[in-house]
Amino acid sequence: xxxxxxxxxxxxxxxxxxxxxxxxxxxxxxxxxxxxxxxxxxxxxxxxxxxxxxxxxxxxxxxxxxxxxxxxxxxxxxxxxxxxxxxxxxxxxxxxxxxxxxxxxxxxxxxxxxxxxxxxxxxxxxxxxxxxxxxxxxxxxxxxxxxxxxxxxxxxxxxx
Amino acid sequence: xxxxxxxxxxxxxxxxxxxxxxxxxxxxxxxxxxxxxxxxxxxxxxxxxxxxxxxxxxxxxxxxxxxxxxxxxxxxxxxxxxxxxxxxxxxxxxxxxxxxxxxxxxxxxxxxxxxxxxxxxxxxxxxxxxxxxxxxxxxxxxxxxxxxxxxxxxxxxxxxxxxxxxxxxxxxxxxxxxxxxxxxxxxxxxxxxxxxxxxxxxxxxxxxxxxxxxxxxxxxxxxxxxxxxxxxxxxxxxxxxxxxxxxxxxxxxxxxxxxxxxxxxxxxxxxxxxxxxxxxxxxxxxxxxxxxxxxxxxxxxxxxxxxxxxxxxxxxxxxxxxxxxxxxxxxxxxxxxxxxxxxxxxxxxxxxxxxxxxxxxxxxxxxxxxxxxxxxxxxxxxxxxxxxxxxxxxxxxxxxxxxxxxxxxxxxxxxxxxxxxxxxxxxxxxxxxxxxxxxxxxxxxxxxxxxxxxxxxxxxxxxxxxxxxxxxxxxxxxxxxxxxxxxxxxxxxxxxxxxxxxxxxxxxxxxxxxxxxxxxxxxxxxxxxxxxxxxxxxxxxxxxxxxxxxxxxxxxxxxxxxxxxxxxxxxxxxxxxxxxxxxxxxxxxxxxxxxxxxxxxxxxxxxxxxxxxxxxxxxxxxxxxxxxxxxxxxxxxxxxxxxxxxxxxxxxxxxxxxxxxxxxxxxxxxxxxxxxxxxxxxxxxxxxxxxxxxxxxxxxxxxxxxxx
Ligand code: FES
Ligand code: FES
Numbered sequence: 001x002x003x004x005x006x007x008x009x010x011x012x013x014x015x016x017x018x019x020x021x022x023x024x025x026x027x028x029x030x031x032x033x034x035x036x037x038x039x040x041x042x043x044x045x046x047x048x049x050x051x052x053x054x055x056x057x058x059x060x061x062x063x064x065x066x067x068x069x070x071x072x073x074x075x076x077x078x079x080x081x082x083x084x085x086x087x088x089x090x091x092x093x094x095x096x097x098x099x100x101x102x103x104x105x106x107x108x109x110x111x112x113x114x115x116x117x118x119x120x121x122x123x124x125x126x127x128x129x130x131x132x133x134x135x136x137x138x139x140x141x142x143x144x145x146x147x148x149x150x151x152x153x154x155x156x157x158x159x160x
Numbered sequence: 161x162x163x164x165x166x167x168x169x170x171x172x173x174x175x176x177x178x179x180x181x182x183x184x185x186x187x188x189x190x191x192x193x194x195x196x197x198x199x200x201x202x203x204x205x206x207x208x209x210x211x212x213x214x215x216x217x218x219x220x221x222x223x224x225x226x227x228x229x230x231x232x233x234x235x236x237x238x239x240x241x242x243x244x245x246x247x248x249x250x251x252x253x254x255x256x257x258x259x260x261x262x263x264x265x266x267x268x269x270x271x272x273x274x275x276x277x278x279x280x281x282x283x284x285x286x287x288x289x290x291x292x293x294x295x296x297x298x299x300x301x302x303x304x305x306x307x308x309x310x311x312x313x314x315x316x317x318x319x320x321x322x323x324x325x326x327x328x329x330x331x332x333x334x335x336x337x338x339x340x341x342x343x344x345x346x347x348x349x350x351x352x353x354x355x356x357x358x359x360x361x362x363x364x365x366x367x368x369x370x371x372x373x374x375x376x377x378x379x380x381x382x383x384x385x386x387x388x389x390x391x392x393x394x395x396x397x398x399x400x401x402x403x404x405x406x407x408x409x410x411x412x413x414x415x416x417x418x419x420x421x422x423x424x425x426x427x428x429x430x431x432x433x434x435x436x437x438x439x440x441x442x443x444x445x446x447x448x449x450x451x452x453x454x455x456x457x458x459x460x461x462x463x464x465x466x467x468x469x470x471x472x473x474x475x476x477x478x479x480x481x482x483x484x485x486x487x488x489x490x491x492x493x494x495x496x497x498x499x500x501x502x503x504x505x506x507x508x509x510x511x512x513x514x515x516x517x518x519x520x521x522x523x524x525x526x527x528x529x530x531x532x533x534x535x536x537x538x539x540x541x542x543x544x545x546x547x548x549x550x551x552x553x554x555x556x557x558x559x560x561x562x563x564x565x566x567x568x569x570x571x572x573x574x575x576x577x578x579x580x581x582x583x584x585x586x587x588x589x590x591x592x593x594x595x596x597x598x599x600x601x602x603x604x605x606x607x608x609x610x611x612x613x614x615x616x617x618x619x620x621x622x623x624x625x626x627x628x629x630x631x632x633x634x635x636x637x638x639x640x641x642x643x644x645x646x647x648x649x650x651x652x653x654x655x656x657x658x659x660x661x662x663x664x665x666x667x668x669x670x671x672x673x674x675x676x677x678x679x680x681x682x683x684x685x686x687x688x689x690x691x692x693x694x695x696x697x698x699x700x701x702x703x704x705x706x707x708x709x710x711x712x713x714x715x716x717x718x719x720x721x722x723x724x725x726x727x728x729x730x731x732x733x734x735x736x737x738x739x740x741x742x743x744x745x746x747x748x749x750x751x752x753x754x755x756x757x758x759x760x761x762x763x764x765x766x767x768x769x770x771x772x773x774x775x776x777x778x779x780x781x782x783x784x785x786x787x788x789x790x791x792x793x794x795x796x797x798x799x800x801x802x803x804x805x806x807x808x809x810x811x812x813x814x815x816x817x818x819x820x821x822x823x824x825x826x827x828x829x830x831x832x833x834x835x836x837x838x839x840x841x842x843x844x845x846x847x848x849x850x851x852x853x854x855x856x857x858x859x860x861x862x863x864x865x866x867x868x
Contacts, residue, residue, distance in 0.1 A: 037186035038179015040377075042328045043411040047796035050328060078179040087178075095173035098762040101770065102630025103176025104328040104377030110177055129804040136801060138326050138378050139630045140766055141773035143809040 012080025049135030101139035167762035203789035301475030306440035329377020332408035350667035381492030419491025440475035463497030469505030506839030539721035581843025585836035588723025589828025671828030757825035771833025
């Protein structure tokens with residue numbers, strides 16, 4: 001095993017410093033070292049999006065990124081995002097649309113929705129489907145999730 | 161529409177969205193150890209020798225010798241060992257486990273263990289299999305005479321593939337043993353199945369076993385059987401080490417070594433009499449059970465009991481066998497034998513229609529079950545069957561008949577070929593036959609607790625062993641109690657199942673939670689309301705299931721009412737097939753459902769849309785092949801479940817048809833959307849390519865090969 005290294009990055013708006021194994025993935029450091037359990041592991045291979053976080057504002061799978069690669073970056077997880085007004089709008093929309101069943105995929109979908117609406121506040125259905133295509137949900141068949149994103153977009157437009 | 165059907169907000173949405181919901185992988189206990197399983201790397205062989213490297217302090221090997229009771233899980237049958245003894249019979253079978261504080265170190269030790277085998281011949285497929293676990297035959301009417309006097313006999317064979325449940329949360333369990341008590345918690349559908357299985361595996365006394373469900377990230381049947389194996393393995397390690405032991409599977413091992421939907425091979429002979437009527441069917445249904453029986457017998461029952469689908473055939477002989485092969489035992493998956501049987505039944509009607517020169521939909525409508533008809537097992541369809549009304553709805557929504565006619569016109573070369581298919585499905589609710597009464601004996605309890613509140617005087621606590629796994633039971637069961645007692649939803653509390661706290665109301669399977677458990681809760685709620693209103697000091701109410709007397713069932717002969725009530729659906733699916741790549745795109749999907757009364761329309765719609773996506777994928781993109789006994793597709797990279805880009809929205813319609821023994825008239829719902837869509841897809845593709853599809857998943861490679 002390699003000796004531990006020191007990694008620093010901004011985590012949910014605060015400076016964070018971890019002395020940890022360089023072999024860890026960002027997902028491991030978030031879950032094990034930082035205790036952020038809302039970031040889920042569904043596949044560990046970059047296929048399901050359950051581990052989605054925003055890295056410098058862009059949606060990434062934290063299971064596919066070695067933690068040493070995020071030194072100096074800005075990482076936003078569901079834990080930090082869930083304290084924002086945008087989160088309230090998005091999660092209300094998910095609840096009202098019925099988009100949450102087992103919930104294991106949901107934090108990842110919420111982050112993907114946040115990333116999309118940041119970049120494109122008025123997406124059409126095709127753009128929504130494309131933006132969420134890296135996240136898997138086995139429960140819903142996606143219809144209600146897409147409705148939720150549409151309604152979140154409309155509400156955000158209305159609240160501005 | 162009953163007012164209970166009005167959609168409510170699910171209270172669990174918020175904790176799940178924010179990431180605060182705790183799944184098993186999120187739970188850490190002090191001093192907890194990790195467990196890594198050593199799986200067999202061969203398909204079939206004798207274990208000659210196990211060479212184990214010296215272990216660091218604090219690391220242990222766990223195996224078949226660590227069970228003070230029996231080294232076998234109880235999953236209906238009692239034949240699947242927690243760890244192999246002298247023989248491995250499937251690739252991936254657990255042989256040993258390493259337990260210790262560091263998971264990576266456990267894995268390193270595992271990779272240094274050497275198992276010497278003497279390899280034995282293996283049986284990989286249903287076609288090769290000779291041995292079987294179960295062999296059932298049912299005869300209805302006089303099929304032999306009909307075949308003798310038939311004007312024509314049609315014959316065809318239908319195949320369905322393996323399907324992975326692909327719940328997003330991988331399986332996991334934590335066991336603890338302290339003070340002589342064993343506590344197991346994890347992702348599961350059936351807390352009391354696990355408790356019972358542990359009670360047989362360890363001589364520690366049932367009272368000393370506690371099973372707690374944790375937030376369950378999807379299950380679809382996949383967490384009905386295998387959690388009993390994981391519970392036994394982690395419990396053995398906890399008992400040996402005296403420390404909490406955790407095992408959370410990674411996606412690859414979950415895909416490699418947990419049960420999947422049974423592949424099937426179904427041959428149907430159809431007798432047509434001199435006047436052109438279908439007089440009889442002779443059906444041979446084989447399911448690929450894998451290496452242990454486990455619950456295959458019950459899956460097989462469901463398959464043969466519904467072997468003609470939603471169609472009334474007067475004379476039937478059906479033989480069903482669960483074939484023994486060397487791969488991971490097949491298990492429960494939403495529909496439980498139904499989807500295989502329904503696919504074969506629907507495509508056989510399609511085939512018969514083409515042979516008889518009528519439109520498939522006309523033939524299906526001619527033979528659809530009507531009230532008073534007899535089922536395959538000779539039971540009576542007692543309730544109104546509204547398939548005609550349902551057809552009108554889906555015809556209007558999908559424009560089926562006009563499109564069917566349009567797509568019959570030959571397409572010009574190079575043009576995308578279009579097709580539209582319709583399928584009928586029936587699903588019997590709850591356990592088969594007398595299972596609810598004889599085996600499950602469901603018991604529910606309600607408890608009134610004082611509330612300091614202006615709006616209501618008591619909180620009503622629901623105590624049942626049926627879990628929330630995404631399907632919404634923690635909301636719908638509360639709605640039933642709240643509505644019955646005239647209370648707001650906030651006054652009713654759902655208790656997360658813990659066998660120390662909740663009675664055994666049975667497993668969360670077979671679409672029985674609302675229909676059976678919900679009804680018992682409604683009855684209990686009525687009694688509790690009476691007690692409270694009359695000022696009685698008795699603030700609890702219990703109800704145990706009693707089978708309505710009108711239903712009869714003989715478990716020996718499989719004669720009588722296999723299910724108390726049936727739910728019905730009609731699906732229409734529209735496709736386009738690329739003439740060069742043979743890629744199938746689904747361009748439209750509609751479903752109309754009779755599930756009695758809807759307890760919550762939005763939750764129900766979520767069930768139907770999610771289930772339909774699973775079934776559309778079952779028939780198209782989800783392919784799992786066994787190669788040398790191991791799944792060739794063992795990750796989401798190779799085994800592709802639907803994304804947002806694969807399928808259109810499914811338009812859903814519900815008709816009201818209250819069932820007299822269901823809560824507010826509700827009957828089975830959850831499995832229904834996995835029954836019909838595959839048959840509609842295959843019919844649509846058949847029309848598009850002008851050749852009948854008899855095997856799913858239908859892939860571009862298959863279509864291309866067939867076109868040559
Ligand atoms: S866990 Fe990272 S993409 Fe699935
Ligand atoms: S809600 Fe279960 S996987 Fe999406």
